[in-house]
Amino acid sequence: MSKNNFLKGAAILGIAGAIVKIMGAFYRIPLGNIIKTEGMGYYQTAYPLYVLLLTISTAGFPVAIAKLVSEKRALGDHKGAFKVFKVAFLGLLMAGILTSMFVFINAKGIVERLGNTNAYYSLIALVPALLFVPIMAAFRGYFQGRQTMTPTALSQIAEQFIRVVSGLGLTYYLIDRGMPIAAGGASFGGSAGAIAGAFVMVGIYFHERKEINKEMSTNLNEEEESVTKIIKDLLVIAIPITIGAAIVPIMNTIDTMLVLKRLQSVGFSKMEANELYGQLTGFAQTLINLPQVFSMALAISLVPAVSEANARRDYREIKNITSSGIRITLLIGLPCAFGLFVLAEPIIGLLYFRNPMETIISIGKILSILSFGVVFLTLVQSLTAVLQGLGKPIVPVVNLFIGAVIKVILTYILTGIRSINIKGAAISTVVAYFIASILDLISVRKYTKLKFNIKEVFINPLIASLGMALVAKVIYIGFMGIIGSKLATVAAIIIAAITYFILLILTGSLTYNDFELLPKGKNISDKLVKLKLLKR
Secondary structure, three states: OOOHHHHHHHHHHHHHHHHHEEEHHHHHHHHHHHHHHHHHHHHHHHHHHHHHHHHHHHHHHHHHHHHHHHHHHHOOHHHHHHHHHHHHHHHHHHHHHHHHHHHHHHHHHHHHHHHHHHHHHHHHHOOOHHHHHHHHHHHHHHHHHHHHOHHHHHHHHHHHHHHHHHHHHHHHHHHOOOOHHHHHHHHHHHHHHHHHHHHHHHHHHHHHHHHHHHHHHOOOOOOOOOHHHHHHHHHHHHHHHHHHHHHHHHHHHHHHHHHHHHHHOOOOHHHHHHHHHHHHHHHHHHHHHHHHHHHHHHHHHHHHHHHHHHOOOOOHHHHHHHHHHHHHHHHHHHHHHHHHHOHHHHHHHHOOOHHHHHHHEEEEEEHHHOOHHHHHHHHHHHHHHHHOOOOOOHHHHHHHHHHHHHHHHHHHHHHHOOOOOOOOHHHHHHHHHHHHHHHHHHHHHHOOOOOOOHHHHHHHHHHHHHHHHHHHHHHHHHHHHHHHHHHHHHHHHHHHHHHHHHHHOHHHHOOOOOHOOOOHHHHHHHEEEEEEOOOO
């Protein structure tokens, strides 16, 4: 997979991710306005554990499937690639059955241990998702290994659409039955979406089956690997990745228990602690997740791209892909971080306007802290993908674990200071990802021998992002007194985005090839070359 092809794959997933997040905004924003911080507290208490169990059953396997399938296809072993998928599918199906049964049987005991018994309905509603997401993950990994990102993109859109429609519909319907049950209705949206996404992937697979069979008929390798060997290869890749991917959900689950108890220990009531936790996880962190759409899309494309280049021992291509991946990551992460920082409170006021002003101000402060974590989180995702593609999956695991340990310590200390309270959890999250990203960057340089062009990769995107943030703040302050806070926020975001695009061109941060990722991108880039604003 060439650098341009891997970026096109990332662009497909990025566009799908943007659509998914827009739909998610139509879910989270009205949801937050309906069930408020109390309901969000119940919803978010169940969610980290659900994500943890889901991570254990699926996280490493899609990457492992994609890596093995892409490597075998690079060597002409198409039958071997398909056999990898079959073996992985059966394994993930079993994992889904076991994890869904575990939660169904132990749901009441789990929420009691988490210290929030009203989260029972939110947790039990997610049981079907634990069965269907692993099925979906197996198909996604196979198509990603074939370097076809469209199936994953379509399933993501279908999954989110059904999640939004069913989740909001159930929340509205159940709100009169009490906040815990309404939050359970919101959670069930995730299960309905997972079922829809799985059916889309299965449908695409059967549609493509003829082409897959035709490809296998041209197999160049007649030596068939045993099931035992495939399982071993999958586990060698998947286990370290799963452990690494599980660190964040484990961290969040620990946060759930730690934060609620620490807040109560410094004088906050159980209800106040639940609401503060809802502000952090249900509101502020939701906005932090938006830039991850593009960084995760990039990471998913990076793994098979680097794996294929590594299988061919094409070290020059590895360096090109890695450098391009880091540059694009910063082009995404930096403006999002600075934009969220300077407009934290106005954005919260725009989106969650039905909440009291005191709550909006509080969430704004949390978001302004978390915003800095966007840069480091997006870097961690891309650098982890590079290391996984290089066959070094344990390295990012260790790096993230170091960051996680420091996070737990800082969370315990800072949330126990009443004046800092919930903001301590936000600070510790930023520090954790900062440490992990620096360690990952050092590791990538070590294994790729890559020498970064500091100006091209770091300085230019930073200048463009700072300029954009300054414009956003000035526009907001200037317009607020004329058209009001909400419209001023919208105007500031739009003008800042246009400013950022212009500054990227002026600083040379965007290249000619980057425009190929956009619709009619070649026409745009050719016109910019004629205007001497872009080099070919």
